[in-house]
Amino acid sequence: MGQYISKQPLIYIFDIDDTLYAPELEYGKLIGKSIQKIMPELDAYKTCTEEELDKIEYNLLVNYGTSIAGIAAEHNLISDNKLLTFGEFYDKLNNNLELNNYYSLFRSDPKLYDFLNNLIKSKCKIFCFTNGDHIHAKRLLSKLKIYNLLAAQFDKDFIISFDTFNSKNSTHNTPIICKNKSDTTAFMKAFVYICKTLNIRPSNRIKKNIIFYDDSYNNINSARKYGFNTVYVCKLSKEFAPISEIEPHHKILYTQTYNLESVTEDYQYCQIPFFL
16 A cells, blocks of 8 residues: 655544444434534525435535535525524534434444554554544544543644634635545645644655545545545445455455444444554
């Protein structure tokens, strides 16, 4: 998977949702459901049925990278004749996730913790790159009990999120930068952020030592176009058409099937530690 520069440290970038836990658990879909619950608060979706919202939210996610990016691109964020900022919309989403005990679903994963800890001990650097905001990222990583481990690596933040590239004081008039299928802007900006955090000069030599993990084929494709090494965390069958286009230079992790009822404090549900 690429030619690494031996004298440079490996830099791991992990997506969070459906990557640092098994995508089969489909917790990421619950975020989509939470967004659908607050969409009717916006004037543009007040008359939509649940079925219509489900289809709209999915299409926005696919086409724009995040539902909020799509909503902001296609409509004013107006609720009861008041124009909302991105921050106010995210507050509604985060409050909804909290009220519905979304984060209570997650458990610590000792093998994931040990895997990440061993990477750090081996002088590797680890970042998390999510389209969600910092509040969501920190809450989830804390529930997985890896936030403090990763935060201790640097004086600066290891989380690259919506907040890194976008102002929450902005409204729909400002395009949202996020991981998506249409361009590589977010990965370029993430690379610059990483180099600044590590106090190193951006170069192709550094880029060759970056490994990016994500469950989204669109994100993996954009990251590869930008020049990152990638690992596609894939719950699809090996007959999925783009697979042959990814291999052999970029790895694919086929995850297993899980029973939600069997998840316990000691349950191992992140497959990444068993992959490398």
